[in-house]
Amino acid sequence: MDRESASAVAQNLVTRVATNWRHEAGQPSSEIPGHRIAGAAVEIRSYDSGTLFIDAAATLGTPPVADGSGLAVQFGHWNSARTCVGAAGAVKWSDALASTTNHRLSGSTPTSWGPVPSKPWECVRVLRAKEDKFLTRGFHDVLVGTLPAAVTRAPRLRVGRTSVLGQNQKVLKVAQGGWTPVEVAISNVGTADAGNVTVRGVGRGLKVKAGSLRSISDGTTHRALVKVKPAGRKKPRRLKFVARAAGGVVAQRTVRVKQVRQPKRATAGKYRGAKGRITFTVSKGKVAKFRIRTLTRCNGYGNVADVKRNTYAFPKRAIARNGILHASAKGKGWTAHLQFRAVGTKVTRGTFRYYGPGGCVAAERFAAKRVGR
Known part of the structure; x- marks a missing residue:
């Protein structure tokens, strides 16, 4: 049985869980409880390397039957009649004896279930075959589940808190006589890296120097340094931060601004x-x-x-x-x-x-x- 490496877990981007389980129409439904598939669960995790890691489980009725029957999990696609057609190489048999009630199958592509499909799998079949390791000799029972559509990997930005010299700012205070360094928290809450991130600011009565970040990995937060100072006669009231990443990904947030008096000069x-x-x-x-x-x-x-x-x-x-x-x-x-x-x-x-x-x-x-x- 293949095991999922720690590095693979860190790269996990998308999880697909099979739903809407039902017994396939037209297949025999055995009257023997041990040949009936009582339940199943299948989860597919995809990684930025393209590998799929699959964890499947199936439960048979009791008492168990030891007559050479087998149990397999097979992935496939829907045909025009909305029947799940299994892919020839996308099948794996349970390592356990046919008399076992609880079956567990795990592994990754291409070592299990064949190579990664060119078109994402749409459905999964749990098969109680009449003879172990043979799909052509009929089934006692077939349970079919639907796989949700594959999610397109994409970054998604979120503009978070602002801070000055390490202190969070509910209201951003600025004074004449220099730039106020504002750190803006930018989170990537999407499923892919965000590259070439720029953070700009727009506000009446303010001059702003944009900040930038080379990239933000999905699931992480970085801080962009944006410099702000009062400009002109109008008192600043609000400042809108706009974060943009390669590919047109945009997020924004508006914060309140208050202009304060210049502090007392530092004493020599x-x-x-x-x-x-x-x-x-x-x-x-x-x-x-x-x-x-x-x-x-x-x-x-x-x-x-x-x-x-x-x-x-x-x-x-x-x-x-x-x-x-x-x-x-x-x-x-x-x-x-x-x-x-x-x-x-x-x-x-x-x-x-x-x-x-x-x-x-x-x-x-x-x-x-x-x-x-």
Whole structure:
């Protein structure tokens, strides 16, 4: 009996379950309970590789009959008379003895039930044959089930929550003096990957820089970075996010927007956070001399990760007049990201991320406050 691999389960895209079971007209219906098919269940799971995995079960009446009769499951198509015509190679016999009451047949194509059909199977027959492994010598009973139409695999997007510096926004607040980085959650609730996803924003009184995602696998959620700032004299009220994927897949969501006053400028001086492991200065509206000592994980892909505490620096960057720093830096084989909100003598919603050679990753959230001039 074939077994479904873990990797195949992860690739499962579509499931088809047979319904509307009925005894086939014109076939003998044995008066012996052990030859009657009391019930059946058939499920077909298809994968992006094209393989079909099939799980079938059938129950016979009792008491069992041990006379050389067999039980098989066969897939096929409807003819013009709405009769299920079984495909020659799409049949599998039960491994159990004919005297067994409960039968279970599982396997994948092409090792069981023949190759994947060019036209999806439309029906399934459970056969109580008069002689084991022979379909040409008549049947005691035949049960037929209908397979629902094969679902076309396609991506389907959903626009979810918005967040700024890691904080969910029921009402998106924006201020003059810089871009507000908005992370928009985009989910693929379809049955195929969504490629080349772009997320744009449209709203009166707002200027928007679109975000993009290379692809979103089905069943997953990613965040696209969209930058927003007030523009013009009209106060913003609403912002509509529109996500588009290759093939014309579109989803949208509208969020409320409120324009707020510019915060108090970050006070110049020395700052410290995380019990002294994070230090930096603010001078003339710029963050400088940033240092962070934080845990780093390396070689974590399939191996036991190496964990140690390293010190990282970040180059000088300007804090926007809306109080938000959202910056990136990169060098040979590494990238780093720094973001926070600075108001007066306090820094909140801080995050530092580092990605380096050997699969090394460091990430830490932090807050800081001014400790001196």
